Amino acid sequence: xxxxxxxxxxxxxxxxxxxxxxxxxxxxxxxxxxxxxxxxxxxxxxxxxxxxxxxxxxxxxxxxxxxxxxxxxxxxxxxxxxxxxxxxxxxxxxxxxxxxxxxxxxxxxxxxxxxxxxxxxxxxxxxxxxxxxxxxxxxxxxxxxxxxxxxxxxxxxxxxxxxxxxxxxxxxxxxxxxxxxxxxxxxxxxxxxxxxxxxxxxxxxxxxxxxxxxxxxxxxxxxxxxxxxxxxxxxxxxxxxxxxxxxxxxxxxxxxxxxxxxxxxxxxxxxxxxxxxxxxxxxx
Amino acid sequence: xxxxxxxxxxxxxxxxxxxxxxxxxxxxxxxxxxxxxxxxxxxxxxxxxxxxxxxxxxxxxxxxxxxxxxxxxxxxxxxxxxxxxxxxxxxxxxxxxxxxxxxxxxxxxxxxxxxxxxxxxxxxxxxxxxxxxxxxxxxxxxxxxxxxxxxxxxxxxxxxxxxxxxxxxxxxxxxxxxxxxxxxxxxxxxxxxxxxxxxxxxxxxxxxxxxxxxxxxxxxxxxxxxxxxxxxxxxxxxxxxxxxxxxxxxxxxxxxxxxxxxxxx
Numbered sequence: 001x002x003x004x005x006x007x008x009x010x011x012x013x014x015x016x017x018x019x020x021x022x023x024x025x026x027x028x029x030x031x032x033x034x035x036x037x038x039x040x041x042x043x044x045x046x047x048x049x050x051x052x053x054x055x056x057x058x059x060x061x062x063x064x065x066x067x068x069x070x071x072x073x074x075x076x077x078x079x080x081x082x083x084x085x086x087x088x089x090x091x092x093x094x095x096x097x098x099x100x101x102x103x104x105x106x107x108x109x110x111x112x113x114x115x116x117x118x119x120x121x122x123x124x125x126x127x128x129x130x131x132x133x134x135x136x137x138x139x140x141x142x143x144x145x146x147x148x149x150x151x152x153x154x155x156x157x158x159x160x161x162x163x164x165x166x167x168x169x170x171x172x173x174x175x176x177x178x179x180x181x182x183x184x185x186x187x188x189x190x191x192x193x194x195x196x197x198x199x200x201x202x203x204x205x206x207x208x209x210x211x212x213x214x215x216x217x218x219x220x221x222x223x224x225x226x227x228x229x230x231x232x233x234x235x236x237x238x239x240x241x242x243x244x245x246x247x248x249x250x251x252x253x254x255x256x257x258x259x260x261x262x263x264x265x266x267x268x269x270x271x272x273x274x275x276x277x278x279x280x281x282x283x284x
Numbered sequence: 285x286x287x288x289x290x291x292x293x294x295x296x297x298x299x300x301x302x303x304x305x306x307x308x309x310x311x312x313x314x315x316x317x318x319x320x321x322x323x324x325x326x327x328x329x330x331x332x333x334x335x336x337x338x339x340x341x342x343x344x345x346x347x348x349x350x351x352x353x354x355x356x357x358x359x360x361x362x363x364x365x366x367x368x369x370x371x372x373x374x375x376x377x378x379x380x381x382x383x384x385x386x387x388x389x390x391x392x393x394x395x396x397x398x399x400x401x402x403x404x405x406x407x408x409x410x411x412x413x414x415x416x417x418x419x420x421x422x423x424x425x426x427x428x429x430x431x432x433x434x435x436x437x438x439x440x441x442x443x444x445x446x447x448x449x450x451x452x453x454x455x456x457x458x459x460x461x462x463x464x465x466x467x468x469x470x471x472x473x474x475x476x477x478x479x480x481x482x483x484x485x486x487x488x489x490x491x492x493x494x495x496x497x498x499x500x501x502x503x504x505x506x507x508x509x510x511x512x513x514x515x516x517x518x519x520x521x522x523x524x525x526x527x528x529x530x531x532x533x534x535x536x537x538x539x540x541x542x543x544x545x546x547x548x549x
Contacts, residue, residue, distance in 0.1 A: 056463050081469055089467040096457075097464035099489035109486070113469025144493065158468065 001067035008062035022048035040218035088164030094155035104139040128157035209247040209268035300342040305418035352408040416448035
């Protein structure tokens, strides 16, 4: 589903002295079946932006189009189920949403709320637990007996089980170990390859460089830049104004260019970097 | 969730903000006490003027105080109606069964209403201009004499400030969990009573789990920083009593005298 923000402004506690701007006149298109990363400092408005997509919060002014569905300031709180079924959302530290007495029931919770039959939901739970890298033997355990990393996987399975077309991820790998982090990110990349739209909020620029095709930079409640990661990481203005940091490979390349190397465009992934170095060492 | 004004602090700066919280705390309770001394139009009017004047010098929009009435609206309405229709009178305007409407009843109902307004406005003024932590500090300071009878004043104050600190934390946590469950298709406030009660299970269980874990983390953090209660703990926030606080107390005495005068007038 194509997601289009049109002049969206959101203010918290409108008309009170505590009023704060969450989003300021944001217009933006997030393309269908793409992997889009949203980056920006803490408090810049990233989470506020994505919460509009499944109408958890509504704009103070402006509209958001999600497929054929339009969300406006007047949108009613009822009948949002079909929208929320299509837009799955993995929150920061999603393990805090677990509550059932078995992992299986917890994964089935979302699908059954969205009207899936019990047997289909069970089937889906079986599939999802394997997809997130845990065995079927986990289905009968209590989610509260699992480790933090396992709970995270169960929570992600619970969101994926409703089979959403668009998946929003709010720092899904925060606090995971490097191996777990890569497994989870690869899982989302695979889901995208199977035809889903992925929107990832992250502070990890390496993840952006390695996985995302599109990138949105948010700063002070406004969209500062939209485009391909490679172009944006080479935008001097964003970097000098301290709005954006670079992936590790680009930082390394910057240091190399102070010696005998030169990079017309900074490489952003390790493979790009090594290819460039190889070429410059052996090239001519 | 965020609409509740009663019990909430509003950052700002005015003479009321700068008063010592201990003084404000005592004055608020003292004022609530003397509200019950008022017995006629003049005395209620005088107190209302005083409260409105305090609101004025606090530089806070009156709208906040009126919003503060809202959670109490049903209680106020119920009490006022009770007074209006159940005040016995020899000279009723209207009479039906046990219901009686009289000028006496109307007068008393109006007094009760003003009494509510006075009490809610003055306590809202306290909480809007005083941070919860200042309130808990002043309770500690006021309770200090009870140490003589081995009352655990510092522990109680610590419990109080931790409890207050947890309120915004739990509100945040509740909002977060509600959002997460909404995204998984829960509709709060839909369906019958049973359905609605059931829809709170997915919030309450995670909330319990996370508040226990926050409490556990807090205990570890305090212990690892060497927390130990008892004698000789110094204070990070030192309360200081200034001349304006004496003036504020003086104003209260003056108001009591004027009130006693109007009352018997």
